[in-house]
Amino acid sequence: MHVPKPFPTAFYQRSDVTAIAKELLGATLFTQVGDHLTGGKIVETEAYSEREKACHAHLGKKTGRTRIFFEPGGVAYVYLCYGIHHLFNVITHEADQGDAVLIRAIEPITGIDIMQKRRAMSHTDKRLTGGPGRLSQALGIDKRLYGASMQGPDVWIEPPQNISDPLTIVSGPRIGIDYAGEDKDLPWRYWLKGNRWVSR
DNA sequence: ATAGCGATGAGCT
């Protein structure tokens, strides 16, 4: 039985969402859904802030979908994209500050057989968990996890175990946000250099 | 009530 050792809530409630997005690289995202433990190393993230136009909660926009942005950081934000894909984010910052980090890719580690079943795949390659829609399907994430605590028991993230392991982080513009005007060029996508599981 | 569309991915050329 795996005992969760999640980042504390204070980790998520800090004000610098880009710092959190970078620090989540190398950490391990776990879910326990349908009595199955699955997880993998986070290798790609994106930061979103209400100060810029790509964020669903831009300028504090509060709707049925975005209400979770205004809870204190440390809860999950899951939404349906293109009518098909569930995308997984972690809400950050203090209450009434609408920031979030999108998890875009993981390297599969725990429960690979379960992930393959959920993805209808018989082998393991980048298509298993490389991409925000793919990793959500592999981990059993859907809107039932909207608002879930990042302290578990359904979903949580554990800090990197080998902190002496040097991580080379690179950054670039975020994917799929052409609607965001000048903010589409902010280099708020982060990934581990050369990692095989990065979405693109 | 309803039109428009999206933080993607699969399949095909």
Next chain:
DNA sequence: GCTCATCGCTATA
């Protein structure tokens, strides 16, 4: 490279 599936959310009326 290109097309398009598919539906909840949002804005507008």
